[in-house]
Amino acid sequence: MLQTYKRYYQFLWKYKWQMSLFTVFLVALSITESVYPYFFKLFVDAIPLKDPVLLLTILLSYVGIRLLKLAFDLATYFSGDSALLATARDIRVAVFKKIQDLDFAYHLTKSTGSMISAIKRGDLAVFNFFHMVNINLVRALISFTVLLVLFAQLKLEIAGLMLCSMILNSIFAYFLIKRNVAARVKFNDSEDEVSDVIVDNLINFETVKFFAKERAEYTRLGKTFVPWMKALWGYANSFRAIDIVIGVTGNASLLAVLYFGLQYLLRGQISTGEYIMILGFVDSFYGRFFDLVFQMRDVAKNNADLQSYFNVFNSDTLVKDPQKPVEVETVEGEIVFDNVNFSYPEGKGDAIKDLTFKIEPGESVALVGRSGAGKTTITKLLMRFYDPVSGAILIDGIDIRTMTKSNLRSFMGIVPQEPVLFNESIAYNIGYGAGTTDITEIAYAAKMANLDEFIKDLPEGYDTKVGERGVRLSGGQKQRLAIARMILSNPDIIIFDEATSQLDSQSEKLIQDAFWKVSKNKTTLIIAHRLSSITKADRIIVMDNGQIAEMGTHKALLAKEGLYAKFWKLQTVG
Numbered sequence: 001m002l003q004t005y006k007r008y009y010q011f012l013w014k015y016k017w018q019m020s021l022f023t024v025f026l027v028a029l030s031i032t033e034s035v036y037p038y039f040f041k042l043f044v045d046a047i048p049l050k051d052p053v054l055l056l057t058i059l060l061s062y063v064g065i066r067l068l069k070l071a072f073d074l075a076t077y078f079s080g081d082s083a084l085l086a087t088a089r090d091i092r093v094a095v096f097k098k099i100q101d102l103d104f105a106y107h108l109t110k111s112t113g114s115m116i117s118a119i120k121r122g123d124l125a126v127f128n129f130f131h132m133v134n135i136n137l138v139r140a141l142i143s144f145t146v147l148l149v150l151f152a153q154l155k156l157e158i159a160g161l162m163l164c165s166m167i168l169n170s171i172f173a174y175f176l177i178k179r180n181v182a183a184r185v186k187f188n189d190s191e192d193e194v195s196d197v198i199v200d201n202l203i204n205f206e207t208v209k210f211f212a213k214e215r216a217e218y219t220r221l222g223k224t225f226v227p228w229m230k231a232l233w234g235y236a237n238s239f240r241a242i243d244i245v246i247g248v249t250g251n252a253s254l255l256a257v258l259y260f261g262l263q264y265l266l267r268g269q270i271s272t273g274e275y276i277m278i279l280g281f282v283d284s285f286y287g288r289f290f291d292l293v294f295q296m297r298d299v300a301k302n303n304a305d306l307q308s309y310f311n312v313f314n315s316d317t318l319v320k321d322p323q324k325p326v327e328v329e330t331v332e333g334e335i336v337f338d339n340v341n342f343s344y345p346e347g348k349g350d351a352i353k354d355l356t357f358k359i360e361p362g363e364s365v366a367l368v369g370r371s372g373a374g375k376t377t378i379t380k381l382l383m384r385f386y387d388p389v390s391g392a393i394l395i396d397g398i399d400i401r402t403m404t405k406s407n408l409r410s411f412m413g414i415v416p417q418e419p420v421l422f423n424e425s426i427a428y429n430i431g432y433g434a435g436t437t438d439i440t441e442i443a444y445a446a447k448m449a450n451l452d453e454f455i456k457d458l459p460e461g462y463d464t465k466v467g468e469r470g471v472r473l474s475g476g477q478k479q480r481l482a483i484a485r486m487i488l489s490n491p492d493i494i495i496f497d498e499a500t501s502q503l504d505s506q507s508e509k510l511i512q513d514a515f516w517k518v519s520k521n522k523t524t525l526i527i528a529h530r531l532s533s534i535t536k537a538d539r540i541i542v543m544d545n546g547q548i549a550e551m552g553t554h555k556a557l558l559a560k561e562g563l564y565a566k567f568w569k570l571q572t573v574g
């Protein structure tokens with residue numbers, strides 16, 4: 001809880017000037033508005049004197065004070081908002097940045113639906129929290145202090161009584177609000193579950209339609225509403241509990257103070273004006289106190305929301321950039337895996353075992369093997385999405401852990417197994433890696449990847465949007481687009497993961513030609529199931545169960561009559 005506040009104020013107090021002004025105006029505002037009832041006393045006590053000038057002066061001063069309060073009010077909100085709006089932006093950007101910087105592994109475990117709903121709630125809480133804690137809470141506390149001081153001068157007993165009742169009420173409020181927060185956290189969790197199901201459904205619309213599972217999806221959503229209703233009911237009732245307890249004890253203390261005041265009045269120990277003042281003060285005091293308690297519930301709710309918003313800051317990156325990274329400009333492209341062992345954090349068993357191999361600069365090496373053998377894992381380790389459990393990976397003799405991740409990845413161009421695209425134009429997606437919008441360059445890359453014919457036929461050509469994740473393109477088109485994107489980023493090391501698996505024989509041949517052209521003199525790692533596409537590779541590594549089973553040229557491996565020869569026979573006969 002404290003950590004949440006600390007973080008919040010760290011963001012807020014970056015705007016020192018605005019916040020300092022805000023604080024000054026807020027204090028001035030609270031003091032001015034607290035003294036209103038004092039004028040009632042002056043006025044009532046002055047009535048018997050029948051002095052029109054005196055009465056008018058009191059009245060005008062009262063109006064003057066009210067106008068002053070209005071001015072402070074405006075100044076408070078102006079200065080406060082100027083800090084608040086910028087802070088809300090800063091927090092959102094910081095959360096976004098943190099999410100960007102988190103590991104590949106984090107993104108595999110996160111759930112988009114929960115995350116979006118947490119971010120939305122958190123965003124709102126940033127504003128609410130400011131108005132409740134920074135404005136209303138401070139305002140109420142200051143007016144309490146002013147009232148207590150004024151009462152203490154009038155009758156110490158009344159001040160003591162008010163203080164006691166405030167402490168008593170605060171203790172009750174503390175426990176009730178604590179319960180309320182717990183209920184809120186529970187409700188948030190079930191709210192996130194609902195949102196998860198909705199987002200998951202939106203992402204998987206294709207699968208739902210394939211199997212005509214619309215009804216099952218309603219049921220799936222309906223099920224998440226069972227705990228949701230229960231949590232919301234509990235949350236709503238925790239409010240009622242606060243209303244009842246504070247309503248009873250609060251009003252009882254109000255009555256007590258007024259009763260004692262009346263005793264003093266009847267015994268002639270205070271004037272009528274002073275009693276009117278007590279009435280005014282007590283009324284605004286308890287009014288504000290009730291407000292405060294009710295707002296504290298919201299503060300609690302917003303606190304819970306802020307906490308889950310800030311939660312992302314507590315996630316730690318597993319794959320860290322080094323303190324003093326070596327800065328590498330370009331690489332020759334020598335890759336060494338030195339006794340690498342690796343297992344996925346949530347996986348069972350080792351995905352990679354004692355892997356040792358060396359790829360010379362400019363060499364093309366194919367990785368083949370059964371599904372799940374660890375081929376894609378090798379590329380993930382090479383790009384430092386994960387660090388090996390033991391052993392080292394070196395590029396040009398430099399341990400990749402000594403470079404920054406962005407430095408390392410800038411040398412590599414990857415065509416992933418399942419390319420995912422931005423819901424933007426084709427040109428945008430092709431130019432993404434290189435960060436270019438130059439249409440000549442983009443068109444060149446598209447031509448190299450054999451994608452230009454397809455683009456020419458589109459009504460909007462390069463400006464055609466590809467749909468979410470690229471749903472409006474075929475599998476083969478997406479892969480060719482990924483190839484064009486890679487070509488444009490002009491990498492030193494090329495990684496193809498099943499790049500040609502979804503292409504028909506004719507486009508495969510064109511792609512192959514383009515690919516061998518691009519990869520000339522560049523270190524290339526090709527993962528392929530279709531062995532005919534990699535016979536040209538300088539060397540073939542046959543993976544089995546996270547280990548190297550065989551290694552050699554196509555010819556040598558065929559002659560060996562091992563695993564590779566077996567795969568080859570299966571594919572060529574088929």
Ligand SMILES: Nc1ncnc2c1ncn2[C@@H]1O[C@H](COP(=O)(O)OP(=O)(O)OP(=O)(O)O)[C@@H](O)[C@H]1O
Nearest residue numbers: 108344346347351370371372373374375376377378
């Ligand atoms: N994120 C992950 N968490 C846990 N286990 C994983 C993860 N990714 C892959 N694995 C497991 O690691 C092993 C190697 O997976 P990998 O993706 O490297 O296989 P592959 O050789 O590329 O297979 P394919 O040819 O089917 O693409 C598999 O057993 C897989 O289930």
Ligand SMILES: [Mg+2]
Nearest residue numbers: 375376377417
């Ligand atoms: Mg794979």
